[in-house]
Amino acid sequence: MESPAYRTSPxxxxxxxxRLTERQQNAWDKAADTYxxxxxxxxxxxxxxPxxxxxxxxxxxRSAPLIVEIGSGRGEALVHAAKEHPDFNFLGLEVYVPGVAQTLVTALHERVTNIRLAVVNAPEALQTMLPAGSVRELRIWFPDPWHKSRHHKRRLITPEFAxxxxxxxxxxxxxxxxTDWEDYAEQMLEVVNGEPALVSSGTYAPRFPGRPLTRFEVKGMDVDREIRDISATTATP
Ligand SMILES: C[S@@+](CC[C@H](N)C(=O)[O-])C[C@H]1O[C@@H](n2cnc3c(N)ncnc32)[C@H](O)[C@@H]1O
Known part of the structure; x- marks a missing residue:
């Protein structure tokens, strides 16, 4: 049976x-085949x-620990982290093509070669594209908050996603x-605390020092929204 062209769930x-800017298009033409x-x-x-x-x-x-960032946007955090840790492999999952192209602009400028990008819907990539147990760290900085209650069903961080x-x-x-959205932070905490395979402090974590100030973090701070970090680990056998 042929797959449907449109999704039925949010x-x-x-x-x-x-559109890509000229710089983004040039970077895309030069580097997309590789990255x-x-x-x-x-x-x-x-x-x-699948x-x-x-x-x-x-x-x-090469074989190296894999760090995945979901919603890597324009790549500020991804390229920064990849430059700081040349011995790790970095993967950005992002649906916004101009963001991916901008990431290439920055990566070429910074001469960072340990990143790869995929223009994919992240939950589908986690479901089947990434081998089980293959990721050392998964990072999600400032996922779209979908703040209206009728849009909450679009939020990425849910028990199924966990x-x-x-x-x-x-x-x-x-x-x-x-995140800079208080009620999304509460939802994230609930999701993490409710997932038995994740171990965490049960409350918010200190700001992750490996994250540079991204556009969205700055936007939140500009309107006095508190930034909340959450982290958890899977149990070791
Ligand atoms: C609010 S922006 C934050 C971007 C970046 N993390 C930052 O802090 O500047 C959220 C990003 O997630 C991307 N995104 C949303 N849903 C996604 C999905 N299901 N798969 C991949 N990327 C997604 C959006 O295109 C957008 O670039």
Missing amino acids: VSFTRRGG VIDVPGNGPSTSVD SFVLDVPAVWG KLVVQVLEPGGTVRLA
Whole structure:
């Protein structure tokens, strides 16, 4: 049977297209073949063919701990972290193509070569594209808050999503979250505390020092919203 072209359940994003600036287009033409993973879809745009499993050592050309950032946006945090930790492999999952192109601009400028990007709907990538137990750290900085209650169903961080996080993390692997929306922070804490395979302090974590101030963090601070970090690890056997 042919896969449907449209999704029937809500996703955590709306826009994904938009024009590239000249710099972004140049970076894309120069670097996308190397840095943007060609992920086969399954009908809708940004979907992931469930039979596609990422060959991590082949894609990076080496075996190294894998750090995944979901919703890497324009790549500020991803490129910063990849530059700080050249011995780790970094993967950004982002649906917004101009953001991915901007990440390439910054990566080329910073001469960072240990990142890869995939233009995919992250939960689908966690479900089947990333091998189970393959991720040392999963980071999600300032996911779209979907603050109206009728839109809460679009929020990324849910109990079902936490199960996918647990599935991809290595034993002893870490998930780190940050948000400037109080009620989303409360939801995240509830989700993390409610997932038996995740171990955490039960409350908010100190600000993760490896995160530079991203655009969205600055936006939140500009309107006096408190930034809350959450982190948890999977149990070691
Ligand atoms: C509010 S922005 C934050 C961007 C960045 N983390 C920062 O702090 O500047 C949220 C990002 O998540 C991306 N996003 C939302 N849902 C996604 C999904 N299901 N899969 C991949 N990316 C997603 C959006 O396109 C957007 O770039």
